[in-house]
Amino acid sequence: NAGVTQTPKFRILKIGQSMTLQCAQDMNHNYMYWYRQDPGMGLKLIYYSVGAGITDKGEVPNGYNVSRSTTEDFPLRLELAAPSQTSVYFCASVPGDRGRANEKLFFGSGTQLSVL
């Protein structure tokens, strides 16, 4: 198993450009999450999904969109990049079987994004 795979690892965008951060997991997990982490700060939840076709907003969803067409993939879309979106982005997943709360998160290695 590869676990949670994020691509790319690094990216530099110009203001106003768009891009998609990819996240894939091969563990058949139901729940997936996107977080951002600004320098020296904790993780902030952007969006999450409890299964294919179901997504919901987290704490800081503005400027982002997500989709969940398959169990494996949970891409994060930035439509009009802004300097405030410079951050490290982490994707995570958890089995989420029957909504149990006693399952640990598996994290990807992160994508470092700079918007200049």
Added chain:
Amino acid sequence: DAKTTQPTSMDCAEGRAANLPCNHSTISGNEYVYWYRQIHSQGPQYIIHGLKNNETNEMASLIITEDRKSSTLILPHATLRDTAVYYCIVRVPHDMRFGAGTRLTVKP
């Protein structure tokens, strides 16, 4: 907002036990307490979790008070490699929100 309160930073001497407190006074009956840590800018690493009983694994021990309003993560013999930010999280099934965590510095 995160449902937990942790000190911003703590120091610990190498080889000593590190005791990291967490306050979660609004925890409800079906919510688990989780601990993760993050070293530099790597993805957070799972440490331990519990519901109401104390738990121990190869990394740490988790002590949860009887009223479940607070807990303590114990690293029994801290090493320099344990220097990291430690996050205490109260988990509901569909949500996992991180606070600012405690920056633990282990000193020689």
